[in-house]
Amino acid sequence: MGTKRQFRIWRGDADGGDLQDYTVEVNEGEVVLDVIHRLQATDAPDLACRWNCKAGKCGSCSMEINGMPKLGCMTRMSTFEENETITVTPLRTFPIIRDLVTDVSFNYEKARETPAFAPPPDLAPGDYRMQQVDVERSQEFRKCIECFLCQNVCHVIRDHDENKQAFSGPRYFIRAAELDMHPLDTRTDRKDYAQTEQGLGFCNITKCCTEVCPEHIKITDNGIIPMKERVVDRRYDPLVWLGSKIFRRGQVPQTSVTSGHSPGAVRSSAAGGGVHSHAGGSHDAQAEVQAQQGVNWHREVPHPTAPAVDASGKLPLTELTFDRAAAPSPFGDDVTFPLPPEHLNFAHPDQDKPNH
Known part of the structure; x- marks a missing residue:
């Protein structure tokens, strides 16, 4: 038999909304996403929430839990006090669609703007050869599940909506860094692009993005700072x-x-x-x-x-x-x-x- 827990969940749409209180049964070993599914099956059948894999690999169930950007499927109920009221809100950086669902199309627009991997034209795909040390340099960045928690917590776009056009955010800084490190990528302007088009200079390396990354990618230390250093080497x-x-x-x-x-x-x-x-x-x-x-x-x-x-x-x-x-x-x-x-x-x- 589970225990009753108190939840406050933001309900509304682009025109406005508020936090609503729910009392819901919680069983041992459950995560926040389990509780949301139970609410959808009982008291709130119209509650909107994205999810897909429920294994921390799709990045769909991004939300803010007690003010901290997290994945609903990876946040265990056992980490909260039994008498604690758990507040669940949508990602605050992106426009609200409904309830816990936000419009994250900004991120896909920035993805389309990022120049793709450019292998040597005379090298067939099956002939790619890399040293293991080169693989390890950028392998970390390939773990990104595009949950966009790093984008959500970055104050450059979270607090200044006008920056979104000129700033790609940490997710795409590590994409640029990954390709810049790639020994088979023939583009030589990754650093220039990151500085002039992605807004790398706006980042003041507060490491907020690293703190919320569910894949524990060292976004700042291993991606953004080295990229900034390479830009500085050339410009200053x-x-x-x-x-x-x-x-x-x-x-x-x-x-x-x-x-x-x-x-x-x-x-x-x-x-x-x-x-x-x-x-x-x-x-x-x-x-x-x-x-x-x-x-x-x-x-x-x-x-x-x-x-x-x-x-x-x-x-x-x-x-x-x-x-x-x-x-x-x-x-x-x-x-x-x-x-x-x-x-x-x-x-x-x-x-x-x-x-x-």
């Missing part, structure tokens, strides 16, 4: 920094920066056509021409009046709309050393004075 090399200091002494008069990640990005004057500069998103043609000729220290740089969005309406992750003539954004293109003149965004006031 001390030689590049030294080169920028040297050239800022007034050797080159150009003031444009380059970025080729999106249509809204800044383009070099050498590229010709559709030039944009540190005038940013002002769309002032005269200001753009003036900016290409060098820094005019007597003019006021126009403030941005429109976002520099690409054809799909997304803001690029480069800081294109700054309101002063200064160094290029750290989110810009990789640069080589020595720096080409057209990549500079600084000119010394005395650079054109003759040397005596």
